[in-house]
Amino acid sequence: MSRESEDPSDEEQYHIELREGDIAGPVLLPGDPERTEIIAELWDNAEELASHREYRTLTGTYGGEPVAVTSTGIGSPSAAIAVEELARIGADTFVRVGSCGAIQPEIEIGDLVITTGAVRQEGTSDEYVGEEYPASAHGEVVTALVTAAERLGHEYHLGVTCSTDSFYAGQSRPGFGGFRAAGAEARLEALREAGVLNFEMEASAILTLASLYGLRAGAVCTVYANRVTGEFRTEGQRKAAETASLAAALLTEMDRIKRAAGVDRWHAGLSLDAR
Numbered sequence: 001m002s003r004e005s006e007d008p009s010d011e012e013q014y015h016i017e018l019r020e021g022d023i024a025g026p027v028l029l030p031g032d033p034e035r036t037e038i039i040a041e042l043w044d045n046a047e048e049l050a051s052h053r054e055y056r057t058l059t060g061t062y063g064g065e066p067v068a069v070t071s072t073g074i075g076s077p078s079a080a081i082a083v084e085e086l087a088r089i090g091a092d093t094f095v096r097v098g099s100c101g102a103i104q105p106e107i108e109i110g111d112l113v114i115t116t117g118a119v120r121q122e123g124t125s126d127e128y129v130g131e132e133y134p135a136s137a138h139g140e141v142v143t144a145l146v147t148a149a150e151r152l153g154h155e156y157h158l159g160v161t162c163s164t165d166s167f168y169a170g171q172s173r174p175g176f177g178g179f180r181a182a183g184a185e186a187r188l189e190a191l192r193e194a195g196v197l198n199f200e201m202e203a204s205a206i207l208t209l210a211s212l213y214g215l216r217a218g219a220v221c222t223v224y225a226n227r228v229t230g231e232f233r234t235e236g237q238r239k240a241a242e243t244a245s246l247a248a249a250l251l252t253e254m255d256r257i258k259r260a261a262g263v264d265r266w267h268a269g270l271s272l273d274a275r
């Protein structure tokens, strides 16, 4: 891996308009800037720090633990900018909080999908590393998200996500005037047969960059659409917001428990208190 050390973290970052010391704790990454408020309403307290282009950042605490949220806008190019600039000011843990379209017929609108890894059907992560490199979620973030969803009693599915660059042709929707991209239906069918759970547009870039940089990332998305049954309803984004906020607090607690045990990695011999 080659890195340049030319990015002084004490400078305000160009897009997110934040600098080192502005944020603490895991950073939640919704696409939609309006979701930052829906997330922060769940916290003990919150304050808006910056709002520039699609990047809106609030910080606060949840369950007494520090947490931040920065919206990424739609798509992997802008999500990668968020990860780059947040990492430069000290963020080391990212939880994407998204909406998605299910690829399996039994997944219901309003359910959650927690991502274990993502098909890199976007171009941004290709700018960083060869296509054979996997977009894997960090085990600790997956553990925290699953623990949070279980504690909250939210219906969730755990598995592989497909991140696309196109909401329409890339997710096998017709384009304007009924246009059909060549191979789009076959791609959807191949993903369904492979057991891939959902489509969205940022997870694989976020996971790839975090993995390349030795940082932690994961994703939880609310299902708005089912690409097999044709349903579409914008229900349940609060469930992903609750799950990600609790997961952020759990990750901070897991780090404390690891430090006390003198270990670097979370493992089955460690246990979380009920929160």
Ligand SMILES: O=P(O)(O)O[C@H]1O[C@H](CO)[C@@H](O)[C@H]1O
Binding pocket: 030, 031, 032, 073, 074, 075, 097, 098, 099, 100, 167, 200, 201, 202
């Ligand atoms: O709801 P968000 O987080 O924006 O996520 C999904 O919604 C957008 C498309 O409508 C894409 O960003 C996709 O990933």
Ligand SMILES: O=c1cc[nH]c(=O)[nH]1
Binding pocket: 099, 100, 101, 102, 167, 171, 199, 200, 201, 224, 225
């Ligand atoms: O179908 C959907 C719904 C939300 N976001 C997506 O990317 N796809």
